[in-house]
Amino acid sequence: MTRREWARRALPLLSMQAGSAFAYDLLIRGGHVIDPSQNLSAVRDVAIAGGKIARVAENLSPAVARQTLDARGKIVTPGLVDVHVHVYDGVAPLGIPADPNCIAKGATTVVDAGSAGAHTFPGLRQYVVRMVETRVFALLNISVVGQSTLSTDNPFGELLDLRYANPKLAIRTIEQNRDVILGVKIRLTKNIAGENDLRALALAQEAAQAVNLPLMVHIGGTHSPVEAIVSRLRKGDLITHSFRGGDGGILDGRGRVIGEVRKAMENGVLLDVGHGAGSFSFATAEATFRQEIYPGTISSDVHQFNVDGPVFDLATTLSKFLLLGMSLEEVVRRATWNPAQAFPFPHQPGTLKVGAVGDVAVFEMREGKWVFTDSLGATRTGERRLTPVATVKAGRVYGNAVIPVVRV
Numbered sequence: 001m002t003r004r005e006w007a008r009r010a011l012p013l014l015s016m017q018a019g020s021a022f023a024y025d026l027l028i029r030g031g032h033v034i035d036p037s038q039n040l041s042a043v044r045d046v047a048i049a050g051g052k053i054a055r056v057a058e059n060l061s062p063a064v065a066r067q068t069l070d071a072r073g074k075i076v077t078p079g080l081v082d083v084h085v086h087v088y089d090g091v092a093p094l095g096i097p098a099d100p101n102c103i104a105k106g107a108t109t110v111v112d113a114g115s116a117g118a119h120t121f122p123g124l125r126q127y128v129v130r131m132v133e134t135r136v137f138a139l140l141n142i143s144v145v146g147q148s149t150l151s152t153d154n155p156f157g158e159l160l161d162l163r164y165a166n167p168k169l170a171i172r173t174i175e176q177n178r179d180v181i182l183g184v185k186i187r188l189t190k191n192i193a194g195e196n197d198l199r200a201l202a203l204a205q206e207a208a209q210a211v212n213l214p215l216m217v218h219i220g221g222t223h224s225p226v227e228a229i230v231s232r233l234r235k236g237d238l239i240t241h242s243f244r245g246g247d248g249g250i251l252d253g254r255g256r257v258i259g260e261v262r263k264a265m266e267n268g269v270l271l272d273v274g275h276g277a278g279s280f281s282f283a284t285a286e287a288t289f290r291q292e293i294y295p296g297t298i299s300s301d302v303h304q305f306n307v308d309g310p311v312f313d314l315a316t317t318l319s320k321f322l323l324l325g326m327s328l329e330e331v332v333r334r335a336t337w338n339p340a341q342a343f344p345f346p347h348q349p350g351t352l353k354v355g356a357v358g359d360v361a362v363f364e365m366r367e368g369k370w371v372f373t374d375s376l377g378a379t380r381t382g383e384r385r386l387t388p389v390a391t392v393k394a395g396r397v398y399g400n401a402v403i404p405v406v407r408v
């Protein structure tokens with residue numbers, strides 16, 4: 001979809017005036033602005049000039065804005081930051097196109113979590129990062145081949161042969177691409193790493209520590225117990241698929257959060273959601289929340305095998321956390337300010353502070369009875385569904401496609 005086609009979708013909300021001497025390029029008017037970075041949750045106008053946030057205040061005059069986006073009755077947040085997606089479309093078998101699934105759904109900044117390794121990263125940079133409208137960053141897979149296999153068709157993962165884990169090559173690739181690569185990724189499930197998990201983890205840590213970037217570790221169904229994995233992580237590292245069901249998750253056999261997981265969190269390790277096709281369970285999240293353990297970042301892990309459900313997009317994942325009892329402010333924080341702090345993004349995303357990049361997401365909160373499904377096929381009925389209606393990137397407006405969800 002071209003930028004113009006998206007813009008057309010948002011047209012009913014947009015008005016424009018002729019002339020040249022305007023204080024603002026865009027005024028997003030009258031929405032309920034939620035910006036956890038400045039503890040703001042109130043009706044405000046957001047003005048953008050020169051691609052950056054120029055003012056957030058009440059009753060700014062549309063007369064001084066070239067374009068006005070009518071956001072009355074809508075929710076306005078910083079452009080969402082999704083730290084776990086797969087957008088190496090056409091190369092990683094689970095890749096999907098970035099733009100229709102990210103920027104068109106409110107996520108202006110995304111992190112491709114390990115689709116590419118050192119050998120396949122140049123293509124990600126050349127054919128995705130450079131070509132799409134979504135701001136795409138990457139975590140480099142410690143395996144040089146990245147996520148080049150598929151668990152259904154050829155279930156022999158990227159770390160079964162440990163020789164593919166090459167810290168030296170990873171470090172070199174990261175040093176040469178620090179503007180795009182913000183961390184290291186490793187998947188440790190048995191069919192991916194076999195019995196190599198802890199040795200592969202050590203190699204990934206060697207790379208991450210050498211370049212001083214976070215490591216994101218995919219847990220679940222591992223050869224070694226999760227305790228052995230999480231106790232090795234350092235401040236700033238992320239556990240993804242934290243709320244998965246089944247074995248190898250963060251709960252013990254009696255449903256209690258494992259002590260080593262609590263300890264890792266105390267040491268500054270973040271729990272990331274990474275919903276995915278097999279990695280989010282309502283029951284796990286409910287049990288975890290009862291023990292007052294919450295995600296640090298909410299990400300979608302949207303890819304080929306969940307984009308048509310149960311994930312759909314990040315906004316749907318956020319709606320699931322609303323139905324689990326988190327407030328809208330708490331949920332938005334975990335998809336804006338928290339992920340923005342988790343990685344060294346070069347462009348200051350996740351905030352509407354004056355001077356920050358002019359990335360904004362506009363949502364409708366649709367009330368009703370919405371049935372949401374987790375990765376195990378379990379369902380819960382929620383009353384609110386956060387629905388993307390427009391996205392703004394550096395002051396330019398994109399419309400959004402609305403995804404149907406079963407309604408009862």
Ligand SMILES: [Zn+2]
Pocket residue numbers: 084085086113274276301
């Ligand atoms: Zn993933």
